[in-house]
Amino acid sequence: MSASSDKKHFEVVVIGFGPTGAIAANLLGAGGITTLAIDRARDIYDKPRAIALDHEIMRLFDNLGIAEQVSRHVAPFPASEHFGAQGQLIRRIDMVAEPYPLGYTPSMVFTQPPVEQVMRDHVTSYTSVTVELGTTLVAIRQHAKAATVVLEQDDGGIREITADYVIACDGASSAVRQQLGISFDDLDFDEPWLVVDLLVNESAIGKLPATAAQFCNPARPTTYIVGPGNHRRFEIMLRPSEDRHAMEDPQQVWRLLAPWLAPEDGRLWRAASYRFHALVASRWSQGRVLLAGDAAHQQPPFIGQGMCQGLRDAANLCWKLARVLRGQSRAALLDSYEAERSTHVRELTTRIKAIGRVICEQDPIAAAARDARILAEGGGAPRTITRQEIVPPLTTGLLATKANAANGTLFPQPWIISDSGRALLDGVAGTGWRLVLDGRGALNSSAIDAATRDAGINTITIGGAGLAEESGVVARWFERHGCSAALVRPDHYVYGVATDAPELAALLSESNERLH
Template sequence: MGLEAGPDGSLGYRTTQVRGLQEGSGVRALRRAVKNKDRFLQAGGLTVQNDNAKPGHYSVLIVGFGPSGAVAAGLLGKKGHRTLVIDRLTDIYDKPRAIAVDHEILRHLDNMGIAGEVLRYTAPFTASEHFGAQGQLIRRIDMVPEPYPLGYTPSMVFTQPPVEAVMREHAASFDCVEISLGTELIGLSQTDAIVSADIREADGTVRKVTADYVIGCDGASSTVRQTAGIRLEDLIFDEPWLVIDVQANESGLAKLPKASAQFCSPSRPASYIIGPKNHRRWEIMLLPGENPHDMEKPENVWKLLSRWITPEDGSLWRAAAYRFHALVADRWRERRILIAGDAAHQQPPFIGQGMCQGLRDVTNLVWKLDRVLKKQSPDSLLNTYGVERKRHVRELTGKIKAIGEVICIRDPEAAAARDEQLLAEGNGVPRTITRQEIVPPLQEGLLTAGASDARGTLFPQPAILKDGGSVLLDHLTGAGWRLVIDGRSSVKASSFADTAKEIGLSVAAIVPAGEAETGTDMLVEEDSVMSGWFDRYGAAAALVRPDHYVFGAARDASELATQLGELKSCLG
């Protein structure tokens, strides 16, 4: 099916408050978000009134307005929760940092109504070819083929500054979301009932606010994490690398590889990534004795790039030295304080999952927080957030770390043995693995006790035939709790309608094209993605969470009734 833009990305702007802004790309995006007839500008900065707000107290305080914080704010805004977002910076960082996004995240952005805008700044992620010590191809990492299981190209590259602006603009469109930039968290305390925060605004004013919950999305050196006394566990990976972004011109593009690559040379390992349009990225290992600051200087950067291009072939966009770490928080919640994104974990970038991990955090957390704030579920539901995300992050980071360790071998004999082993795994032919098989399912948390292999996996999103065309499943069922039934099975939706309504589930039965009976209200899928999923797992029905993970998959009506009972109990 290829790319599906979903909704057109148009935003319904409402009143909000935006403080402490200075002109720049991110500010211009927020100005667009509040440019309407009932807005007004006050001297000394942009302040848009929200007459419905009660000053001083919020349902949620979000510290950090990067991608994770912006998406969390947008999700909470859509649910109607009064939210304050603060960030010590006054604008979006204008250089690229994250570069990869996957179909799970695009599905969430579609649910938010911004996928159409985001897709303007994306391109499919080319296969990554791994070359050994002698320059020979030893492995490929690609993406799963069509028909794409979640409705989007499974692996994509993107340009962060404009994508981040779209996320911020969406958050700013809700009247219940207040944004305060140039604002720093300077104190945080909590009781069993409330969190109090001291914040210093752009003009130096210090004010105290309170919130029911705080989400720390404030990066690797997170003040929220440190204040809450949460430690980072070291998963033992620490390598110095230089990340280089270039905007290549025509001569440069003609010289460069046409696929992304990992150059696993023991003399100096390096990665090459094809970004959108003319954006090209290199990640190059720094060697012992090389000063990271010195290696960032343009003359040294171009020396490192000389095997590929020269200064005449493009312009240097960014060069930044990093230490690639593998870290995960020992816990993700301290009573009413929660952490997400880089505040909770850091991993090497070898399959481009850094930002995806942070957005998985907030899409896992916010629907649970929504239920707790609305008193639909007990506060203990939030405990499943850390349980689920910590294990998932540890497992995925372990796999990324293993890939990194293979790439980073410096000993020539060990590198030769690695090359021989990888080729042997494909019987002498370079083997292809997919990025999607590297990302694990959920293993524990808010899941059925049943033993189905589908439990904890991402639920597919087929294209559904409608009005002479097709539409993605979530556009018809919504993205809340769902009961999805294999229309070919003996399980009948009508038998579970009352229970589904009581729990708050939407219900849909799906059949492949050509198998729908006339007069039924079953949904008909275009490419047998859904029927193939049911066949693979031997399931007749699935209970799907708002973050698209499978709570449970049932083989028959009896098993489904048991799982519905479990779900009702879990949600409280």
């Protein structure tokens, strides 16, 4: 990590250097933004907390150049089979089938400590970013044109710096959020659970389910996750009468695991009790300070979106901050950060909470009715839903005013085929603002290039005489949405679409006006 800096002013200060803070620092560094990232701890927490990520996040890692390193600690997330009160299969939650829409396995499990180290190490490749560990935020004072940040190093030294903006990524108990007096809106979910991570002996792996499982047993709801290698996780709901901290004792943990494993079958890596919450900050910014990650929201873990949500925050915010700091957009652009992310988080949390309510049912009669209802929804047989359909699109914020179902969705990333081999679209066409044209249509890229070039938009044609895709992912996307052009934001969300030249001209004019 970088040594302490003598700089007195940074464009951005990132408070907290966990996954959200590290990705924010990477994104700002990639944009050449002078950034200071701090964390009071010097070392990465050496035990796993997050265990799941998805293709949107892997695409982000790829854009930063760390996907290959991350992939060494990642495995596909197998289907999760849900079993009812009588042990019967009632449904499955799986991932969408190939060809994968973003080029990566849609759902993955990973081992957090080494992946977090990859994120941190990559920050050092950016000369505009300074990292100071063992550094604690003391106070933030805001002024008309900057914020003053007071820092204390672990040797007792106090210093003050100024920043144009501050991003608070300092976790669920965020000191920044508390200093700002920002409260959480409670979305009404509060349940005690014990999370157990194990490294299971090879000889005992066969005792466990081959795929992920959700045991919706009203006596003891339990989640089972297959992690990379021999890493396995159990999330076990605790009863009201049980002291959640006492249940972390290894003897108690092995008692709960007895239906599957004995102490000689593996090694306990972590046993931690939590109250699973559904909380969202009442506001995500105050003046020049913005919240991200767990400082802004917490959700139950039932489809593994906790870390993903924080990294989406960073991806949404950092390109907007870069535009504002470069003078390309007014500061009002930052208002779309809260509008988009808070709405998205609330909707996804509501969906996760509904899944959690089903899983957490402890009344046997209600559980039997639940099982019958879920099976009836599948026509009497267990049906399969995908994790990807649970995650909503953006529905508000910086999106085209002309409605289309494509607006706010993630633009797909196909494999592109050329004489030099196959590569993912982002590696061929880059990121930033992009106008993607259907090469089979009548829209002519040469007539569009001048207008888009002046606006900093890269025009890409796929199909026809343009780039050749491997599996028709984009071609089917254009057909499904009834359009011939898509204007895509730097975070890969679709701003809007057009079917012909007049619609496209109006789309480009509107986006240019709103951005500038």
